[in-house]
Amino acid sequence: MRFADVELGDDLPETHPDISMEKVRLFVKAAGMNFPRFTDHEFARNEGLPGAIVPGVMSQGFLAAMIHQWAPGAKIHKLDTVFRSTMVVDTSATCRGAVTDLDDEQHLVEIDLTMLGADGVTAVIGTATVELSD
Amino acid sequence: MVDIEQLRRDWVGVEFHRADFAIEQEPVLAYAASCGDEDPRYADPSHPDFAAHPMYVGCLGNTREAMMPKEFPDLGPGRSIDGGKSVEVLAPIRVGDALSGRAQIADIYAKTGRSGTMLFIVHRMNFYNQRDEHVATVDLRQIKAVGS
Numbered sequence: 001m002r003f004a005d006v007e008l009g010d011d012l013p014e015t016h017p018d019i020s021m022e023k024v025r026l027f028v029k030a031a032g033m034n035f036p037r038f039t040d041h042e043f044a045r046n047e048g049l050p051g052a053i054v055p056g057v058m059s060q061g062f063l064a065a066m067i068h069q070w071a072p073g074a075k076i077h078k079l080d081t082v083f084r085s086t087m088v089v090d091t092s093a094t095c096r097g098a099v100t101d102l103d104d105e106q107h108l109v110e111i112d113l114t115m116l117g118a119d120g121v122t123a124v125i126g127t128a129t130v131e132l133s134d
Numbered sequence: 135m136v137d138i139e140q141l142r143r144d145w146v147g148v149e150f151h152r153a154d155f156a157i158e159q160e161p162v163l164a165y166a167a168s169c170g171d172e173d174p175r176y177a178d179p180s181h182p183d184f185a186a187h188p189m190y191v192g193c194l195g196n197t198r199e200a201m202m203p204k205e206f207p208d209l210g211p212g213r214s215i216d217g218g219k220s221v222e223v224l225a226p227i228r229v230g231d232a233l234s235g236r237a238q239i240a241d242i243y244a245k246t247g248r249s250g251t252m253l254f255i256v257h258r259m260n261f262y263n264q265r266d267e268h269v270a271t272v273d274l275r276q277i278k279a280v281g282s
Contacts, residue, residue, distance in 0.1 A: 015170075017169070017170055018170055023168045023169075023170070024168070026164050026167060026168035027164075027165065027168035027169065029161070029164060030160075030161040030162075030164035030165040030168060030190075030193070031161075031165065031190075031193035032161075032193065032194075033193065033196070056216065056219070057189075057192055057193060057196075057219060058168070058169065060189040060192055060219070060221065061165065061166075061168070061169030061171065061187065061189050061190075062169050062170065064169070064171060064187065064188060064189050065169050065170050065171035065172075065173075068171055068172075068173040068176075069172075069173075072173065073175075075188075075223075076188045076189075076223055077222065077223055078220060078221065078222045078223065079188075079189060079220065079221050080218065080219070080220035080221075081218055081219055081220070082217065082218035083216055083218065083219075126218075
C-alpha cells in the first residue's frame with residue numbers, strides 16, 4: 001500500500017487477532033506483565049472478572065499488526081488507545097480501521113481504530129499516525 | 135479539595151524517576167509473535183532493518199515508582215480509571231540497545247461534569263538510547279474523581 005493508493009474513508013481490512021491463552025502467556029512473558037488476572041481464568045473469576053482478561057496494552061500490538069498487514073513497510077509514528085472494556089482470553093476479537101485524514105506533504109495517514117470483543121462491544125478505541133511510502 | 139494549580143506548579147515537567155532497560159532479542163521476537171505481527175522488520179532477526187516492534191516500548195516501565203513520585207500528595211479515596219495510553223515512535227529501538235526511561239508527569243488538569251470533578255494526570259516516560267537519542271515517548275492517562 002503506497003500513499004498514492006489511499007483515499008479518505010478507506011477501510012483497512014479487518015483482522016481477527018488470536019487472543020488465546022497461549023498468545024496471552026507469550027505476550028505477558030515478553031512484556032514482563034505476568035499477572036494471574038491475565039493468565040488464570042479461575043483467579044480472574046475470583047476477582048470478579050468474567051475470566052482471564054487480555055492485557056489492554058496488548059491491543060496496541062494487535063492494532064499495529066493490522067496496520068502493518070494493510071501497508072507493509074509503513075512506519076507508525078504514533079498510536080493512541082483508550083481501553084473501554086475488557087476482552088476475555090480464549091474468546092474472539094476484531095480489529096478495524098478507517099482512514100480519516102491525509103497529509104500530502106509528509107505522506108502521513110490518520111487512522112481511526114477500534115477493537116471489538118466477542119460480544120461485539122467496543123473494547124478499545126484509538127487513532128494512529130502512519131507514514132506510507134511514495 | 136485538591137489545589138490543581140499547586141499540583142501543576144509542583145509536579146508538571148519534573149523528572150522524578152529513571153529506569154534502565156536492556157533490549158533483548160527473545161522478548162522482542164515474542165512480542166511480535168504474540169500480537170500476530172509478521173512484518174519481517176519486527177519478526178525476522180535477519181531482516182536488514184530488524185528492530186523491536188514499535189509498540190514494544192509501551193510495555194516498559196509500568197511500575198508504581200515510574201508512575202507517581204513518592205512525595206505526590208494523596209488525592210483521597212476513590213477509584214482511578216485508565217484513561218488510555220499513547221506511544222510516540224521517534225526512532226527504531228534495536229536489540230542490544232540500552233534504554234534509559236525518564237519519568238515525569240506531563241500534565242495535570244481537571245474537567246467538571248454532572249458526576250463532579252475529574253482529575254486527569256498524564257504520566258509520561260521518555261526513552262533514550264545509549265547515544266542519548268530520544269527514541270520514544272509513552273503517555274499513560276489516569277482519571278480520578280476528586281470531588282463534586
